[in-house]
Amino acid sequence: MVEVITAPPSPVPVRRRQAHWRHGAIRWRIPLLLTTPLLLYMLAFYALPVVSMLLRSLNDPTWSFDHYTALPNDAVFLKVFWVTLRTSLVVTLATLVLGYPVALALSRARSTAPFILMVILLPFWTSVLVRSYAWMVLLGRHGLINEALLAPKLIAHPIRLLNTTLATEIAMTHILLPYMILPIANALRQIDPSLARAASGLGATPRGTFWQVILPLSMSGAAAGVVLVFVLALGFYITPAMVGDSRDVTLSMLIAQQVEQFNWGYSAALSAVLLATALGLIAVAQRLPGVGNAFRMSLR
The missing domain is CATH 1.10.3720.10 (MetI-like)
Structure with missing residues (x-):
């Protein structure tokens, strides 16, 4: 009886998939890294002041909608x-x-x-x-x-x-x-x-x-x-x-x-x-x- 010996699967496709995944992850992170400074700037100098303004309109002198209802x-x-x-x-x-x-x-x-x-x-x-x-x-x-x-x-x-x-x-x-x-x-x-x-x-x-x-x-x-x-x-x-x-x-x-x-x-x-x-x-x-x-x- 002849025994058939099969070669182990080549790691090349696995390496290619890993490289493709790493390349995709890098491509996804680059836009995020580029926009992070702008997002932080908008958060610190726009979003937070707007939220603070909205909270102040509800918390002066107490928590209520009196300013809006009037x-x-x-x-x-x-x-x-x-x-x-x-x-x-x-x-x-x-x-x-x-x-x-x-x-x-x-x-x-x-x-x-x-x-x-x-x-x-x-x-x-x-x-x-x-x-x-x-x-x-x-x-x-x-x-x-x-x-x-x-x-x-x-x-x-x-x-x-x-x-x-x-x-x-x-x-x-x-x-x-x-x-x-x-x-x-x-x-x-x-x-x-x-x-x-x-x-x-x-x-x-x-x-x-x-x-x-x-x-x-x-x-x-x-x-x-x-x-x-x-x-x-x-x-x-x-x-x-x-x-x-x-x-x-x-x-x-x-x-x-x-x-x-x-x-x-x-x-x-x-x-x-x-x-x-x-x-x-x-x-x-x-x-x-x-x-x-x-x-x-x-x-x-």
């Missing part, structure tokens, strides 16, 4: 909240109306595109405080605008422009305008030029091409710009405090006033409401038909 009956809070929403809405619409033509010109420009982009990004190189002071100089009683109107005797007396609701909306629109232009310009640049040529070849007029092709395809950038500008306008403080009307107090200004009075619990509750409003608007915008996908596409 807000629906607080006439001051309701008025301030309405002023904040109204100002944010007006500024968002103004930046959309003014920013879309600029974004369209930027997307179609060739040789002048760097110059247009530099003009758009110029406000980012200047502090918000400096820009607010500049608007105070322009809109003051003896500012440049009033002096320019008084010189040719277009007006008999200086117009009250500074410390008005209009001044707040103008200054905030100027500061937040780049946040609307850049997402729209990015969406317009991603539109295939052959689509416009095809529409023109099928008999569409330039106006019809814009309304039926360009505008619908650029809604991704418009959606992102609207959400971004509205959320930023909700928390604006410096500009409304400097150029706005003292009667049109925004929510961020009310929070600052309460902090100065050491009313920590009430100010923390107001801050939580402001944060919840911003997060709620983002969540609602992403769930609207077509807007959510457009918003995510524009941020890629």
Whole structure:
């Protein structure tokens, strides 16, 4: 009888599997190691302060929801909240109306595109405080605008422009305008030029091409710009405090006033409401038909 001797299994496949597993483990750990410093930074300087704020709103003077339950009956809070929403809405619409033509010109420009982009990004190189002071100089009683109107005797007396609701909306629109232009310009640049040529070849007029092709395809950038500008306008403080009307107090200004009075619990509750409003608007915008996908596409 012949005895068949079988060789022991080769350790090569086992070694390959082990090497593959180690390689996969390393590939999985590298992104985690790279993002760990950012995660720790966000945890220490963002998450913990937010949690501390929420706890303070519930623990001043005792553990309760009194600060939140009193807000629906607080006439001051309701008025301030309405002023904040109204100002944010007006500024968002103004930046959309003014920013879309600029974004369209930027997307179609060739040789002048760097110059247009530099003009758009110029406000980012200047502090918000400096820009607010500049608007105070322009809109003051003896500012440049009033002096320019008084010189040719277009007006008999200086117009009250500074410390008005209009001044707040103008200054905030100027500061937040780049946040609307850049997402729209990015969406317009991603539109295939052959689509416009095809529409023109099928008999569409330039106006019809814009309304039926360009505008619908650029809604991704418009959606992102609207959400971004509205959320930023909700928390604006410096500009409304400097150029706005003292009667049109925004929510961020009310929070600052309460902090100065050491009313920590009430100010923390107001801050939580402001944060919840911003997060709620983002969540609602992403769930609207077509807007959510457009918003995510524009941020890629």
